[in-house]
Amino acid sequence: MASHHAGARRDRAVRAVVEQGLLSPADPDRQIVALIDTDGIRASAAALVAAFAAVTDAPVLHAFAVKACPLVPVLSLLDACGLGVEVASPGELALARAAGLPPSRTVLDSPAKTPADLRQALALGIAVNADNLQELARLDALVASAPTASPLGIRVNPQIGAGSIGALSTATATSKFGVAIRDEGARDAVVRAYLDRPWLTRLHTHTGSQGIPLALMAEGVATAYELAEEINAKAGRQQIDTLDIGGGLPVNFTSDEETPTYAGYAGLLAETVPGLLDGRYGLVTEFGRSLLAKHGTVLARVEYTKTAGGRPVAVTHAGVQVATRTVYDPVSWPLRVLAYDSDGRPRTGEEVVQDVAGPACFAGDLLATARPLPLLRADDIVAVPDTGAYYFAHPYAYNSLPRPAVHGFTVTDDEGGVSFSTVRRAQSLAEIVAEAGGEHADALLDRRPGGSVEP
Numbered sequence: 001m002a003s004h005h006a007g008a009r010r011d012r013a014v015r016a017v018v019e020q021g022l023l024s025p026a027d028p029d030r031q032i033v034a035l036i037d038t039d040g041i042r043a044s045a046a047a048l049v050a051a052f053a054a055v056t057d058a059p060v061l062h063a064f065a066v067k068a069c070p071l072v073p074v075l076s077l078l079d080a081c082g083l084g085v086e087v088a089s090p091g092e093l094a095l096a097r098a099a100g101l102p103p104s105r106t107v108l109d110s111p112a113k114t115p116a117d118l119r120q121a122l123a124l125g126i127a128v129n130a131d132n133l134q135e136l137a138r139l140d141a142l143v144a145s146a147p148t149a150s151p152l153g154i155r156v157n158p159q160i161g162a163g164s165i166g167a168l169s170t171a172t173a174t175s176k177f178g179v180a181i182r183d184e185g186a187r188d189a190v191v192r193a194y195l196d197r198p199w200l201t202r203l204h205t206h207t208g209s210q211g212i213p214l215a216l217m218a219e220g221v222a223t224a225y226e227l228a229e230e231i232n233a234k235a236g237r238q239q240i241d242t243l244d245i246g247g248g249l250p251v252n253f254t255s256d257e258e259t260p261t262y263a264g265y266a267g268l269l270a271e272t273v274p275g276l277l278d279g280r281y282g283l284v285t286e287f288g289r290s291l292l293a294k295h296g297t298v299l300a301r302v303e304y305t306k307t308a309g310g311r312p313v314a315v316t317h318a319g320v321q322v323a324t325r326t327v328y329d330p331v332s333w334p335l336r337v338l339a340y341d342s343d344g345r346p347r348t349g350e351e352v353v354q355d356v357a358g359p360a361c362f363a364g365d366l367l368a369t370a371r372p373l374p375l376l377r378a379d380d381i382v383a384v385p386d387t388g389a390y391y392f393a394h395p396y397a398y399n400s401l402p403r404p405a406v407h408g409f410t411v412t413d414d415e416g417g418v419s420f421s422t423v424r425r426a427q428s429l430a431e432i433v434a435e436a437g438g439e440h441a442d443a444l445l446d447r448r449p450g451g452s453v454e455p
């Protein structure tokens with residue numbers, strides 16, 4: 001039940017995973033599994049809606065960034081919570097449509113939309129944010145050729161600077177995203193683009209992500225707001241009626257505490273950009289990580305334990321295939337690791353500095369290095385919380401390791417009953433072979449006359 005806090009729900013789920021056999025030493029498909037806390041997602045979606053409803057009466061579309069957790073059942077759940085989706089590729093749009101998201105709650109962003117992508121979006125009536133002025137020229141042709149219900153806008157980069165993770169800083173001076181409005185002449189070009197096109201009614205910016213301070217995000221939003229005000233003043237009417245303020249709320253990876261909160265961010269926006277919330281502008285948000293990260297957990301069996309150079313090492317079935325960012329950039333992306341025994345009970349006892357390794361065949365495949373934890377033993381279970389966004393839903397095929405099964409869970413009663421439902425089943429060996437060109441096994445053999453394969 002949602003009344004139990006996240007850690008208690010997780011403990012019950014781990015125990016139930018063992019009891020219900022979702023992890024099992026004997027079954028090769030059941031060495032690793034990912035869990036999604038359904039009640040946690042509902043609570044985060046409700047908190048997001050409530051946070052903005054508390055600061056504005058204007059209509060707000062909360063478009064979940066599909067990139068953060070591209071799983072159809074998750075999108076269906078968010079749809080049921082009244083949220084929309086932000087998609088950035090034909091694949092993400094297909095997932096959203098499979099989940100039943102209506103075009104009216106779908107937003108297309110992407111720095112590399114093809115003419116076909118744009119034509120499809122406009123035919124469906126999906127909102128589109130043009131990334132640059134070349135893309136805008138393509139929209140000109142499409143808008144002239146057929147009427148569309150799509151709300152259309154331009155993405156701007158307010159160039160407010162970087163956060164602590166360079167790869168995720170979208171609003172630096174040289175970011176690849178949007179029109180860089182502090183560049184020479186760019187602001188004027190954007191203003192002119194709007195004045196020349198009465199059908200441009202939105203303005204988009206996405207200034208944050210993990211590692212960006214909230215004040216910097218709010219500054220980016222303020223920059224976009226001021227640009228919208230300037231354009232509307234020059235147009236002599238409320239031409240821009242909706243501001244898309246992007247996503248990017250950072251997530252706390254160090255404990256179960258959910259901080260910062262949506263309420264805190266909405267409050268900061270109300271202080272920093274009061275005019276944005278006075279009812280003249282509809283809003284779109286595009287949060288990804290902050291909606292899902294805390295509600296996903298990877299569970300993996302410990303296969304072996306050993307020592308190397310005097311340090312204990314636990315070799316588990318979770319590594320680079322589910323925690324790619326952490327394994328390749330552990331300093332930017334530290335994850336917690338929690339120890340459970342083979343019955344799924346939390347391991348207590350003295351902490352010992354140890355490494356927690358994954359199954360892949362390269363030395364850097366480590367979930368945690370020199371981490372104090374109760375000493376892990378073979379057949380124990382490690383849990384890796386906070387992995388609901390950009391982790392197990394983004395599997396990496398190193399060593400042809402399979403995509404693990406994903407199950408949603410809810411705690412059903414006060415005695416610890418937990419019910420699971422399959423979100424995605426584990427990838428089979430046959431699927432791995434098929435995705436590795438299995439049906440083209442002869443493709444590279446000699447096809448010349450007299451060669452080993454006849455043409």
Ligand SMILES: *Cc1c(COP(=O)(O)O)cnc(C)c1O
Nearest residue numbers: 065206209247248286287288289
């Ligand atoms: C990635 C992305 C988001 C979501 O970012 P989070 O950090 O996951 O909240 C939103 N909008 C755009 C345009 C993005 O590229």
